[in-house]
Amino acid sequence: MEHSECGLACLAMILGYYGYNTTLPEIRKRFGEAPSGVNMHQLQMMALEYKLECKGYKITTEQLDRMKPPLILFWDNNHFVVMEKFRKYKVSILDPAKGRYGISIKELGEKFSGFVLSLVPGDLFTPKKRKKEFFFILSVLKGWKLLFSIILVALFLQAMGVFIPQLTQWFIDDVIGGQRQNLLFPFSIAIVLLFLYILGFHCLRGWLIAKLQSKIDTTMMTQYIGRLFMLPYNFFENRKGGELVFRANSNILIRNVLSNRVVSIIIDCLSFITFAALMLNNMVNMGIIVITIGIFMLGFIFLSSYISQRLSRQEVSTQTELYGFLSENIQNITDLKLLGAERDAIAKWKSIFEKQLKATEKRNVWTSILSSNSVSIQLTLPLFVLWPGAYYVLEGNATLGSLMGFQALAASFIVPIVSLGQTYSDIVNVRTYIQRLQDVIESPPEYTGEKVPSISFQGHVEFCDVSFKYNKYGNEVLKNISLIVRPGERLAIVGTSGSGKSTLAKLLLGLYEPTEGFIKIDGTMLHLWNKQELRKRISSVVQESRLFNSTIADNIRMHHNDITLDMIVQATKQAAIHDDIMKLPLGYQTMVSENGFNFSGGQRQRLLLARALLYQPKILVLDEATSSLDSTSEHLICDSLSHIQCTQIIIAHRLSTVRHADRIVVLDNGQIIEEGSHRELLYLKGQYYNLYTLQEEKHSFSPIS
Numbered sequence: 001m002e003h004s005e006c007g008l009a010c011l012a013m014i015l016g017y018y019g020y021n022t023t024l025p026e027i028r029k030r031f032g033e034a035p036s037g038v039n040m041h042q043l044q045m046m047a048l049e050y051k052l053e054c055k056g057y058k059i060t061t062e063q064l065d066r067m068k069p070p071l072i073l074f075w076d077n078n079h080f081v082v083m084e085k086f087r088k089y090k091v092s093i094l095d096p097a098k099g100r101y102g103i104s105i106k107e108l109g110e111k112f113s114g115f116v117l118s119l120v121p122g123d124l125f126t127p128k129k130r131k132k133e134f135f136f137i138l139s140v141l142k143g144w145k146l147l148f149s150i151i152l153v154a155l156f157l158q159a160m161g162v163f164i165p166q167l168t169q170w171f172i173d174d175v176i177g178g179q180r181q182n183l184l185f186p187f188s189i190a191i192v193l194l195f196l197y198i199l200g201f202h203c204l205r206g207w208l209i210a211k212l213q214s215k216i217d218t219t220m221m222t223q224y225i226g227r228l229f230m231l232p233y234n235f236f237e238n239r240k241g242g243e244l245v246f247r248a249n250s251n252i253l254i255r256n257v258l259s260n261r262v263v264s265i266i267i268d269c270l271s272f273i274t275f276a277a278l279m280l281n282n283m284v285n286m287g288i289i290v291i292t293i294g295i296f297m298l299g300f301i302f303l304s305s306y307i308s309q310r311l312s313r314q315e316v317s318t319q320t321e322l323y324g325f326l327s328e329n330i331q332n333i334t335d336l337k338l339l340g341a342e343r344d345a346i347a348k349w350k351s352i353f354e355k356q357l358k359a360t361e362k363r364n365v366w367t368s369i370l371s372s373n374s375v376s377i378q379l380t381l382p383l384f385v386l387w388p389g390a391y392y393v394l395e396g397n398a399t400l401g402s403l404m405g406f407q408a409l410a411a412s413f414i415v416p417i418v419s420l421g422q423t424y425s426d427i428v429n430v431r432t433y434i435q436r437l438q439d440v441i442e443s444p445p446e447y448t449g450e451k452v453p454s455i456s457f458q459g460h461v462e463f464c465d466v467s468f469k470y471n472k473y474g475n476e477v478l479k480n481i482s483l484i485v486r487p488g489e490r491l492a493i494v495g496t497s498g499s500g501k502s503t504l505a506k507l508l509l510g511l512y513e514p515t516e517g518f519i520k521i522d523g524t525m526l527h528l529w530n531k532q533e534l535r536k537r538i539s540s541v542v543q544e545s546r547l548f549n550s551t552i553a554d555n556i557r558m559h560h561n562d563i564t565l566d567m568i569v570q571a572t573k574q575a576a577i578h579d580d581i582m583k584l585p586l587g588y589q590t591m592v593s594e595n596g597f598n599f600s601g602g603q604r605q606r607l608l609l610a611r612a613l614l615y616q617p618k619i620l621v622l623d624e625a626t627s628s629l630d631s632t633s634e635h636l637i638c639d640s641l642s643h644i645q646c647t648q649i650i651i652a653h654r655l656s657t658v659r660h661a662d663r664i665v666v667l668d669n670g671q672i673i674e675e676g677s678h679r680e681l682l683y684l685k686g687q688y689y690n691l692y693t694l695q696e697e698k699h700s701f702s703p704i705s
């Protein structure tokens with residue numbers, strides 16, 4: 001769950017409460033991503049689509065107890081939570097960021113921001129069952145043969161658990177009781193053989209589990225990474241990179257639990273039944289007592305899992321927050337330093353870290369209470385059995401050997417119960433991690449059509465009455481854009497900040513789909529093209545383009561190993577960066593640091609431009625790609641671009657970059673308001689003229705060339 005998605009998460013919780021189980025990916029798919037969050041009105045509109053009846057109120061904290069929960073509350077003026085219960089002194093809150101917790105009425109008064117949304121099922125509301133984590137577990141546990149072998153080996157080991165009590169009984173009653181000293185030596189040999197048997201099977205089990213873990217890892221990570229990179233662009237806009245890496249790392253925890261625990265569930269259930277039957281067979285009444293204690297223990301563990309899950313969710317949520325904070329701040333270290341905010345960042349990190357430590361400590365204390373409880377019962381139960389058992393022996397209803405045998409059986413019977421409890425609590429803990437992987441794995445991949453550009457690909461672009469909103473209930477960022485760019489034409493797009501230029505470019509690049517209207521490339525609807533193949537013919541440098549921590553050559557070839565150095569050099573010459581590279585001691589093998597921090601802003605832009613020119617594209621989209629260049633470099637690049645035969649769409653604030661374009665389009669508030677050549681637009685004396693004269697005053701260059 002992202003910071004901006006608390007409203008959607010609350011909606012999902014309310015829907016779940018009324019039996020309509022859904023996930024955030026499903027809600028996002030239906031309504032679009034909401035990077036800036038949603039407001040109450042938008043939440044209301046969404047809820048209506050699920051046939052919930054909604055009413056919004058502005059009320060005081062005291063009035064809240066007259067309303068029927070669950071309710072969505074506006075929280076701290078920046079967040080949404082669900083109020084689950086309102087009791088006399090305590091209120092139960094479901095917070096998408098922190099999980100479930102209770103607060104006092106006074107705290108509620110401090111946090112509640114006065115607006116509440118009541119959502120109840122309408123007549124047409126229909127519940128929906130949810131695909132559980134269980135299916136995910138099944139999908140990653142693909143090594144059935146391996147799993148079966150592990151279970152078999154575990155059964156062989158378990159057999160010893162049955163055999164040892166029988167051996168103990170026989171030894172006490174027949175060897176010691178029968179004074180048969182001659183059996184002592186064969187008995188010691190049997191113990192050595194038993195030791196080798198257990199050792200051998202344990203090693204085999206360890207080896208098989210390691211193999212199963214690798215298999216689970218491969219399946220899970222292939223699913224996760226395979227889907228992650230195929231997700232649409234807007235998925236990443238809404239998430240922190242560090243958080244996605246943290247999710248990927250949780251595979252270690254998940255595979256450990258799955259590989260060890262899933263196998264032990266089967267063994268433990270079998271052991272539970274076997275030992276229960278053996279105990280009842282040996283001493284019925286005593287057996288009933290021990291089985292009842294065992295069932296109570298299990299019940300306690302299952303009931304307490306509710307607390308375990310809440311604590312685990314809180315821990316994961318704080319861990320994720322910490323990861324996200326760290327990775328974001330390291331990435332933005334320049335701004336942090338320039339703003340002198342290092343100490344504040346450390347203080348913020350410390351407060352999140354302390355929150356995480358507290359959450360981890362709480363979960364650890366709870367886990368240790370549970371395990372102490374199990375261990376104490378496990379240790380004292382055999383002694384407890386001696387007490388009623390002594391009556392049986394003293395009254396002559398049982399032999400000492402059978403009591404000792406029963407005691408060993410009781411001790412063995414408790415082991416699978418403790419293990420089942422541990423398995424349950426591990427699976428409950430790991431569910432939180434699984435849900436975060438599912439968020440990625442279940443998100444629909446970026447849609448791509450079939451059509452592959454042929455050699456005759458021209459680069460003809462057509463926007464047909466295109467409108468676009470970032471989310472269903474947001475404002476239109478582009479309105480009824482109709483525009484044709486002919487093959488080989490150089491079209492410039494200018495306009496004030498926020499007028500929609502970058503959005504227009506991203507629509508053309510297929511990063512977003514138009515909300516209305518359509519885009520055609522070479523006469524074919526954009527969505528019918530195979531996106532990966534099409535992007536080999538459309539190159540771009542957008543504002544988000546970055547360099548990687550790799551050599552210059554690798555940064556330009558970007559994982560395409562078939563690209564030769566000659567091809568790279570040709571592109572760098574066109575981008576006017578070849579000479580700069582040749583001045584470096586390691587030339588094309590020079591390492592570029594993350595985000596290209598060891599190069600100047602202008603050099604970075606030229607390297608990115610070289611990357612875009614490498615494939616000799618048929619369409620080139622440049623969004624502020626030359627904004628950091630000095631006028632000499634800019635002139636060189638403009639000259640170079642004018643010799644490249646392809647459709648060019650150039651977005652720039654600096655009008656000197658675009659004045660030689662074949663046509664200039666002026667965008668304002670998402671609409672095309674002016675269109676023509678530089679000269680035509682100046683004579684028009686409209687917005688372009690205003691922008692141009694403003695820049696002219698700044699740089700004092702002549703308005704008409």
Ligand SMILES: Nc1ncnc2c1ncn2[C@@H]1O[C@H](COP(=O)(O)OP(=O)(O)OP(=O)(O)O)[C@@H](O)[C@H]1O
Pocket residue numbers: 035036237470477495496497498499500501502503504
């Ligand atoms: N990912 C996004 N989610 C929601 N709204 C967005 C998103 N990206 C941009 N917007 C909004 O869309 C509008 C147009 O933004 P866009 O980046 O296309 O403008 P622009 O003309 O390229 O601006 P600039 O010249 O400053 O780069 C702005 O109001 C902006 O706030």
